[in-house]
Amino acid sequence: MNLxxxxxxxxxxxxxRLLKVGLLTWVLVWWGALYIGMRYGLAxxxxxxxITLYMSIVTLSLAAYVGSSRERTEGVLGPxxxxxxxxxxxxxxxxxxxxxxxxxxxxxxxxxxLREEPPYFSRTxxxxxxxxxxxxxxxxxxxxxxxxxxxxxxxDPQAFEEHARAGREVYYENCFYCHGDAxxxxxxxxxxxxxxPSDFTDAGVLxxxxxxxxxxxVAKGGPGLPAEGGPWDSAxxxxxxxxxxxxxxxxxxxxxxxxxxxxREVGEFVNE
Amino acid sequence: MNRHLTAMALLVLMGTGAATAGTxxxxxxxxxxxxxxxYDKYCAQCHGDxxxxxxxxxxxxxxxxxxxxxxxxxxxxxxxxxxPTTRDLMDIIRKGLPYTSMPPWPQLxxxxxxxxxxxxxxxxxxFADPDFLSEPLDLPEPxxxxxxxxxxxxxxxxxxxxxxxxxxxxxxxxxxxxTLTDDWGxxxxxxxxxxxxxxxxxPRRKDIFRAFTTALNGTPMxxxxxxxxxxxxxxLTDYVWxxxxxxxPAYDNVLRAKKISRQIDLQDLDGLFDAAEQAYFxxxxxxxxxxxxxxxxxxGVKVRAVYNEIDLAVELRWNDMRAETSGSNGPDLEVPRxxxxxxxxxxxxxxxxxxxxxxxxxxxxxxxxxxxxxxxAEEEEVSxxxxxxxxxxAEADGAPSGPETEFSDAVAIQFPxxxxxxxxxxxxxxxxxxxxxxxxxxxxxxxxxxxxxGRGSSALExxxxxxxxxxxxxxxxxxxxxxxxxxxxxxxxxxxxxxxxMAFSLWDGFNRxxxxxxxxxxxxxxxxxxxxxxSVTGPVVKVVLLTLLVEFLIIGLVRRRYRGGVQGAxxxxxx
Numbered sequence: 001m002n003l004x005x006x007x008x009x010x011x012x013x014x015x016x017r018l019l020k021v022g023l024l025t026w027v028l029v030w031w032g033a034l035y036i037g038m039r040y041g042l043a044x045x046x047x048x049x050x051i052t053l054y055m056s057i058v059t060l061s062l063a064a065y066v067g068s069s070r071e072r073t074e075g076v077l078g079p080x081x082x083x084x085x086x087x088x089x090x091x092x093x094x095x096x097x098x099x100x101x102x103x104x105x106x107x108x109x110x111x112x113x114l115r116e117e118p119p120y121f122s123r124t125x126x127x128x129x130x131x132x133x134x135x136x137x138x139x140x141x142x143x144x145x146x147x148x149x150x151x152x153x154x155x156d157p158q159a160f161e162e163h164a165r166a167g168r169e170v171y172y173e174n175c176f177y178c179h180g181d182a183x184x185x186x187x188x189x190x191x192x193x194x195x196x197p198s199d200f201t202d203a204g205v206l207x208x209x210x211x212x213x214x215x216x217x218v219a220k221g222g223p224g225l226p227a228e229g230g231p232w233d234s235a236x237x238x239x240x241x242x243x244x245x246x247x248x249x250x251x252x253x254x255x256x257x258x259x260x261x262x263x264r265e266v267g268e269f270v271n272e
Numbered sequence: 273m274n275r276h277l278t279a280m281a282l283l284v285l286m287g288t289g290a291a292t293a294g295t296x297x298x299x300x301x302x303x304x305x306x307x308x309x310x311y312d313k314y315c316a317q318c319h320g321d322x323x324x325x326x327x328x329x330x331x332x333x334x335x336x337x338x339x340x341x342x343x344x345x346x347x348x349x350x351x352x353x354x355x356p357t358t359r360d361l362m363d364i365i366r367k368g369l370p371y372t373s374m375p376p377w378p379q380l381x382x383x384x385x386x387x388x389x390x391x392x393x394x395x396x397x398x399f400a401d402p403d404f405l406s407e408p409l410d411l412p413e414p415x416x417x418x419x420x421x422x423x424x425x426x427x428x429x430x431x432x433x434x435x436x437x438x439x440x441x442x443x444x445x446x447x448x449x450x451t452l453t454d455d456w457g458x459x460x461x462x463x464x465x466x467x468x469x470x471x472x473x474x475p476r477r478k479d480i481f482r483a484f485t486t487a488l489n490g491t492p493m494x495x496x497x498x499x500x501x502x503x504x505x506x507x508l509t510d511y512v513w514x515x516x517x518x519x520x521p522a523y524d525n526v527l528r529a530k531k532i533s534r535q536i537d538l539q540d541l542d543g544l545f546d547a548a549e550q551a552y553f554x555x556x557x558x559x560x561x562x563x564x565x566x567x568x569x570x571x572g573v574k575v576r577a578v579y580n581e582i583d584l585a586v587e588l589r590w591n592d593m594r595a596e597t598s599g600s601n602g603p604d605l606e607v608p609r610x611x612x613x614x615x616x617x618x619x620x621x622x623x624x625x626x627x628x629x630x631x632x633x634x635x636x637x638x639x640x641x642x643x644x645x646x647x648x649a650e651e652e653e654v655s656x657x658x659x660x661x662x663x664x665x666a667e668a669d670g671a672p673s674g675p676e677t678e679f680s681d682a683v684a685i686q687f688p689x690x691x692x693x694x695x696x697x698x699x700x701x702x703x704x705x706x707x708x709x710x711x712x713x714x715x716x717x718x719x720x721x722x723x724x725x726g727r728g729s730s731a732l733e734x735x736x737x738x739x740x741x742x743x744x745x746x747x748x749x750x751x752x753x754x755x756x757x758x759x760x761x762x763x764x765x766x767x768x769x770x771x772x773x774m775a776f777s778l779w780d781g782f783n784r785x786x787x788x789x790x791x792x793x794x795x796x797x798x799x800x801x802x803x804x805x806x807s808v809t810g811p812v813v814k815v816v817l818l819t820l821l822v823e824f825l826i827i828g829l830v831r832r833r834y835r836g837g838v839q840g841a842x843x844x845x846x847x
Contacts, residue, residue, distance in 0.1 A: 084830040097827070101819035108815040112808040118526060118771045118797040121695040172317035172329040177559055177566065181375050182314060188373050191523070192556035194794050221560075223699060232697040232707070233795060237560040258313075 005041040009033045023075030027062050034058050049120050123195065124228040126209070129216045133224075135240050135248075140219075145212040146266055147249050160253070167254025170247050178235065183258055193235050200255050211252050211263040218248045297358050298400060299390030307391025310384055318373065323395035332610070333373045334567035336458055343396035344455060344490035347473040349408035352487035352495035355398055357408050361389035371470040371571060409485060412502065414477045417510055425511025428504055437462045437492065442515055443591040445749025450594055450782065455490040461569075464591050464749075468516040470571060475519040481509045521572060524551035525796055527774065529577035529584065531803035536583040536756050538743045544754075545587050548576040555590075555778055555791040561701055561729045563607030568791030569593070569780035579800055584766050585756045588683060588776065595746035596781030597717045601682035603702070603724055603777070604732040605787035679786045680717035682779040683744075683753050686710065687764040687772060687798075689725055697773050700795045702726035710763045711777075712755055716744050721755065723763070729788050738762040766800055774798040 016029055035058075038051050046054075066076045083089045083096075129142045152160035171179075178197040180187040185199030200206055206214075216224070222234025239248060256263060299307070312321070318337040320327040325339035338345070347364050348356040356364075362385040368376035380388070393399040415421075429435065429442070437452065439445035444464035454460045468475040473483050484505045487495035496505060530547045552574050557565040574589045607613075688698050689708040698707035703726040711724040711732065721742040723735040739761045744753040759766040766772065773795040779785040 081830055081834055084827050085834040093827070097820075097823050100823065101816045104819045105812045105816040108812045109808060112806065112811050115528075116769075116771075116799060116801075118799070119695065168317065169328050172327070173332065176317075176329065177373075177557070181317070181373075182377075182379065184379075186375065188371070188375065189556040189559070192554040192794060194525075223704065227696065230695075232699045232704070235560050235700070235794070241562055 001043055002041050006037060009036055009041070022079060023066070023072060024079045027066060027076055031055075031058060031062060047120055047122075049122070121230060121233075123230040123233075124226075125195075126213075127226050127229040129213055133216055133220060135219045135245055138245065140212070140215065140245075142212045142216050144266055145210075145215065147211040147215075147252055147263070149249055149253055150211065150263070163250045163253045164257040166247070167250035167252065167257070170243065170251040171254050174239070174242065175251065183255065195230070195233060197235075200259055206256055206259055206261045207264065209264055210266055211249075211256075212266075214252055214255070215248060218243075218251065219245075296400060296402060296405065298393055299358075299386070303387045304390045304394055306384075307387035307389070310380070310388050311391050314377070315388070323392070329373070332566045334458075335372050335454075335460065336456070337373070339456065340392050340395035342455070342490070343398045343404075346488040346491060347482075348486050348489065349411060349482065350406040350486060351409055351497060353489060354406035355396075355404055357406065358386065358389045358393070359408070361392055362386060365389070367474065369472040370474075372472065409497075411478065411482055411485065414481065414509070415506060417477065417513065419514075421507045422510040422514040425507035425509065425514075428500075428508045429511055432496075432500070434508075438465055439749045441748045441750075442466055442512070443749030445591070445593050452492050454492075460491055461593070465512050466515045466591065467521065467571065468513065469519060469521050475516070477506075477509050477513050480512050481505055484508060521552060521554070523554045523572070526771075527551040527553075527575050527577055527586075527796065527798045529579050529586075529798060529800045531768070531801060532578045532580050534580070536578070536580055536585045538741055538754060538756060541743075541754060544585060545576040545578055548578050548587075551575050551796070553776060553793045553796055555776070555793055558701065558777075558788055558790050558792045561788050562609055563729075563788030564610055565783075565785060565789040565791065566610075567783075568778065568785065569783045570778045570791045573776050573778060573793065575776070577798065579759065579766065579768075581759075583756050583758055584800075585754060586685060587752065587754045588685070589750055589752045590778060591750050592681060592746070592780060592782075593749065594782055595716070595751065596677045596679065596681045597746075598676045599678045599680045599781060600717060601680045601715045601779050601781060601786050603682075603684060603711055603713050603726075603787065605679075607787045607789045677781045679779070679781040679784055680715055681751065681781045682713065682715045682786075683751070684711050684713040684777040685755060686712070686726070686775040686777065689763055691765065692773075697795060698726075699728065700775055701792065702729040702732065704728050705731075712740055712742070712757075714742050714744060714753060714755075716746075716751065716753070719744060766798075768800050769802045770800060772798045772800075 013029060013033060016025065021029075035051075035055055038046060038054055066072050083093055131143055132139050132141045134140070149160065149163045152163065176187050177189045178187040178193065179185055179200065180190065180197070183200040185197045185202075187197060190197050198205055217236065219238070219240045221236040221238035223231050223238055225231040225234060243251075252263075298304075311319075316327055318327040318329045318333065319325055319340060320330070320337070323340035325337045327337060330337050343355050345356045345360065345364065347369070348354070348360045350356060350360070362382075364374075365377050365380065365385055365388055368374045377385075398404045435442070435446055436448055437446040439449065439462075442465035444462040446462060449462040452460050452462060463471060468480070471479060471483070472488070473479045483493065484496045484500070486497070487493055496508075500508070528549050528551070530549065532544075532547060534544070536544065552572055554572050555568060555570045557568045559566060569592065570590050572590065575586065577584065577586045579585065686702070686709045689703070689710045696707065698704055698709045702711065703709035705727050709726045711726050712721055713724055714721045721737060721740045723738050723740055724732045725735055726732050738757075740755065740757045742753060742755040744751065746752075764772070774797065775795050776793045778791045779789075780791075785791070
């Protein structure tokens with residue numbers, strides 16, 4: 001989040017609260033504040049199509065709020081009607097009536113200068129896994145499976161170490177070209193890829209999923225994604241072509257071990 | 273020959289007298305211990321638990337990970353042959369070496385970097401020897417860049433023979449480039465001086481100057497500190513610096529094809545692409561499907577495209593150390609799995625010359641120079657290469673005629689075979705069962721394109737040439753390949769004003785690339801920019817008038833309803 005944008009916006013809104021401005025102003029301020037927040041307030045810029053979608057939801061919500069009672073409707077429409085019908089506001093009305101087409105024209109001018117961009121594909125980053133997959137000869141239940149070596153962490157720490165070590169070997173023989181030496185998704189080939197390789201140091205990745213989710217992602221790779229995940233663009237290999245099942249579970253042990261994170265427990269979101 | 277002794281002898285010969293100043297800077301036990309913990313977590317996987325450069329990943333990397341026991345470091349502030357300072361080591365770790373597998377480590381703190389540097393020093397005994405103490409050179413701040421200085425630098429470049437290794441146009445294609453090895457006997461790629469973002473020591477002018485001054489220890493790059501004045505070194509620096517478009521490669525996503533009115537004819541390419549805009553796409557190793565390539569020779573491909581009412585023409589250019597125009601290549605050639613590959617662990621560029629000794633020669637520590645002699649001998653013998661090119665390709669003679677190779681250089685452009693439904697694309701590596709791709713393949717030893725339909729990298733089907741035609745030429749370290757095809761004839765349809773996914777593959781025969789072992793790009797887009805000038809006033813006037821009309825309507829309606837003397841109809845409020 002970009003605090004240099006968000007904080008001033010919040011400050012302006014707090015100030016308006018003290019000034020007790022009318023509902024129309026509030027509606028405009030909310031719309032503008034949310035737009036500015038979306039457009040400039042996010043650390044990672046959101047695509048224009050997402051902003052448009054979000055702002056239409058905002059517009060509809062504000063309209064619903066305004067329309068929800070007679071008083072609110074009048075609070076918003078009243079000032080507008082007076083602006084348009086009372087003689088004393090005529091200069092202001094003319095100014096506004098000229099300003100709006102001016103802005104619209106300027107916007108059209110900017111848009112005409114823009115170059116066409118390729119169609120945007122809104123990819124689902126972590127699509128839902130299928131209930132089960134077949135790896136080699138074996139069916140793996142992705143809903144209930146846990147890493148078979150995870151329990152060793154408690155029962156036999158030394159054996160667990162061994163699996164983490166084996167996973168480390170798998171990782172640095174195969175994965176770090178894209179996912180990076182320190183698992184930051186910034187390996188030596190990452191600059192040539194889109195989508196970018198997963199960043200395992202991101203708090204939103206490893207702890208948010210059961211290990212079986214990543215087992216699926218590793219075994220089936222990009223081509224195993226459902227259509228909403230964009231399987232044609234993903235450079236994640238189908239590791240079942242290169243690794244056996246043990247190696248895949250081991251590399252998951254390594255990922256969590258290196259980043260000091262724990263997987264989501266089975267059943268946290270599964271209703272038995 | 274004992275490398276270590278050589279280094280020591282060099283130091284003595286150069287009489288740096290470094291031991292007279294400064295003190296050993298080895299850190300405390302606690303610092304080295306903290307360094308060890310960091311090293312074991314972040315470094316040992318490549319550089320090895322004992323610092324010998326033989327970690328888990330080492331065999332798949334090129335350049336190979338540094339062997340810290342040697343004390344030889346490329347990027348330093350000390351004079352040639354000397355050990356780096358603690359600060360040098362910290363800087364290397366923090367910045368990494370671009371376009372190698374050594375990443376930057378900005379996340380490590382100053383303290384951590386210091387600890388790591390002390391631990392690295394502990395691997396090489398020389399650091400603890402007061403005789404080898406080295407002081408950083410006084411590297412001057414760069415004077416302002418001038419074109420004149422770069423001009424003079426270009427003469428210096430020729431005079432002192434930089435081109436022998438780096439090539440006449442500095443594309444890393446000098447005559448001796450294919451034979452170069454580092455102090456460990458591994459093949460080493462000469463820097464392509466037209467891409468300063470790939471310079472291991474950094475792209476800034478002071479980084480380039482430093483390389484001339486301190487040399488890159490362990491590599492054939494010598495120091496010019498003794499033989500060239502500071503002024504001349506700055507001139508050379510300015511020349512090298514001026515060869516790249518920027519510090520950053522500025523990779524693109526879209527190739528914009530310009531509409532032209534002239535005829536597209538492969539016999540007459542002069543100025544054909546002048547109006548076109550160049551796009552530069554990053555090339556990475558194909559490491560996703562079996563037959564992986566961990567270190568492709570190419571790092572990028574420059575592309576331009578034009579079209580008229582009938583044809584599309586696409587031009588690809590990329591730098592290559594040497595044109596391999598003997599042997600053959602194909603997108604479907606078998607590549608053994610890395611684990612079963614006898615060449616595995618071979619550095620990029622250890623092209624095995626037919627009839628030459630076993631590759632082990634390149635690896636043996638002692639035999640560094642014997643392989644080199646073989647290369648040269650081989651090169652004299654082979655002169656029939658021109659036959660492949662025919663008389664009309666006489667301008668390609670600038671290419672060093674390399675020895676016979678098993679695999680030739682090759683290139684391919686890839687498009688979806690069918691009209692896309694929605695956002696769905698074929699798999700970017702030679703398509704998939706549901707969505708095939710057209711692969712415009714060209715074996716550069718043949719001068720004839722061949723179209724394949726790909727339904728996955730193990731399901732390619734040759735379709736012959738069809739309507740496709742192409743020509744290729746090699747000039748001083750750069751391949752140029754131009755493809756043309758009618759806009760709609762046989763396979764993918766090109767339409768004005770529309771986007772189409774497009775991807776590229778490059779094979780370097782020198783690097784024994786073939787089939788799946790190659791460099792590739794992700795899907796990028798080809799856009800056929802509509803012809804004619806785009807009008808700005810039209811849409812602007814339209815929008816302004818439309819908005820005004822809507823406003824008048826609203827104001828008119830409101831006034832009619834609320835102004836007809838019925839003042840009371842307006843709800844009274846604070847305003």
